Amino acid sequence: MLGIKELSLFFGAARILDRVQLQARPGELCVLMGPNGAGKSTLLRTIAGEYIHYRGSITLNGRELHQIPVAAQARQRAVLGQQLVLQMPFTVMEVAGMGRYAYYTRETSLDKAIVTYALQLLQVYDLKDRSYLTLSGGQQQRVQMARVLSQLLEAPDLDGVDYTGRKMLLLDEPVTGMDILHQQLSLQLATRLSQQGVLVLAVLHDFQLAAAYAQRIFLLKEGRLFTQGDVANVLTSAYIKSCFGVEVSVLHHPDCVYPLVATSPAGALFPSPADKAINVY
């Protein structure tokens, strides 16, 4: 469904993405990982249609991205960005309702039902009349998630509709700042969406969350696709060491179905004060 070939992106002379190739199928929950500055967010935003000056090709269901009108794009993919600054005191209900923009000219009862459903699913329905500006960071994030969900859904029900090949969800660090309960809820929600055929592509930093939820992991480094594959193949100490520069052990525990990534003691990353002193003089 999503095909990326030889994708490069320049900002001025700086090459941010370097001949990235990747394929993702409908119903897959894909996770993008990589060190800071590897181009994860940029890749996600390019797929979201923000940078139309990319080289190479991005195809959605066989159509080149920049040939698809903005409104049609919005009806087949929803995006949850990293930083959202909203200065006007819209209510929670109004903010979530903005997700339906691509569908309505007049607000219908279906739109309302979907927004209500999404707010309930993210457990923020009881805040629906509060001003968005008075919410905590984590609550705001859940409202934004509800907005994005409203944009994706076609019925006020997660299970009823088959979205295979029609919907894509892009999430840029969706759970940063959420408590552990809502992290799990959000990613379980993403899993359920992928079971309905939605292609989910999420940037995550947490190995444990990635190991628990990803069906496929794309590892980026310095603008290139470093490696890809399922959890067992990608989350190995060798790949993590060469991609992130950190010594880790990948542990398997009988109570846990996915591998656990444990870092070595933090001190090992930096030279000891004595070594530093020698380097200076």
Add this chain to the structure above:
Amino acid sequence: MKQQARPAAYLTITAFTRLGSISILSILLLLVIIIATGTGAMHISPAQVVAILLERAGIRLPVAYPEHMVAVLWMIRLPRVILAVLIGAGLGISGAALQGLFRNPLADPALIGVSAGASLTAVVLIVLQPWLHFAGGNMWQSYLQNIITFAGAMITVWTVFRMSVYGNRAVISIMLLCGIAINALCGAFTGLMTFIADNEQLRNITFWTLGSLGGASWQTVLAVLPFVGLPVLLLPGMAPALNVFALGEQEAMHSGVKVNKLKTQLIIYATMAVAAGVAVAGIISFIGLVVPHITRQFTGPDHRVLIPCSALAGALLLTVADLICRTIIAPAELPVGIITAITGTPFFIWLILKDKRVIAV
């Protein structure tokens, strides 16, 4: 802690439905129009005003009025009140639209150079008048003057807009900075023109800079009408997109808003509405800033309500301000720009101080 103490202030007033607030403001505006039309050197009672107006429409009311009253109302009062309504509506609606575009409740039409460009053009016209001879007499000349002033404002805004384009899209923060620069440049040239001007021109310039509706006639009303009418008709249709735009440009694009088209249209309509007013009546400050702000306190930030209500409230406020200006020191007249600035500036300062906590964070 403070947030907990006064949550009510942050709740939007949902009881004011869209139609409710629009009809309340419309009724208020109608009342103010009737009162303002009746007030002046010759007093005309509200009943007489209604009777005279309806008589034109063929409906006779049993109210007596002398014949010369009809002439005063029809030729002097009504054009002026209508002009105030039009210019006020234009300022209010473009303020609301631009605050939505800049995603900032403190934005003002003056920021992107509308007022500065219009002022400079008008002042240049005043100074160059002895050398310019427009064909077709006085009326044609005043028409042409309005159109040129409007064109001047358009050119400034277009320059600011073009300067802020980077990689196929207008960057709003750069647009604000360019607006400041262009404002300063236009201010400098306006100063230069003032320096060259002779005594009589200087009086003209001063009067114009202070803003006044004294030049109202049916011709000026007709000259302004399309420039205000078009935005008033078209901007409410862009309200849902503007709501989504509040999330941010990229988010609006992700949600299906054609961002570039929206920005271009908004800027053109807002400039139209403001520049036509500036061309006819000079600089009337703070209406574009204050009106959407007050309106938002009652309607909440939803542009579907805010935009039509800002137009109505702007019309209301300028009509009242103009009424005060022409009656407070009668038979002389105070420039209306002075009243709006004197009342608007403290309000603006209060807004900033009130939101200091939010702004500083």
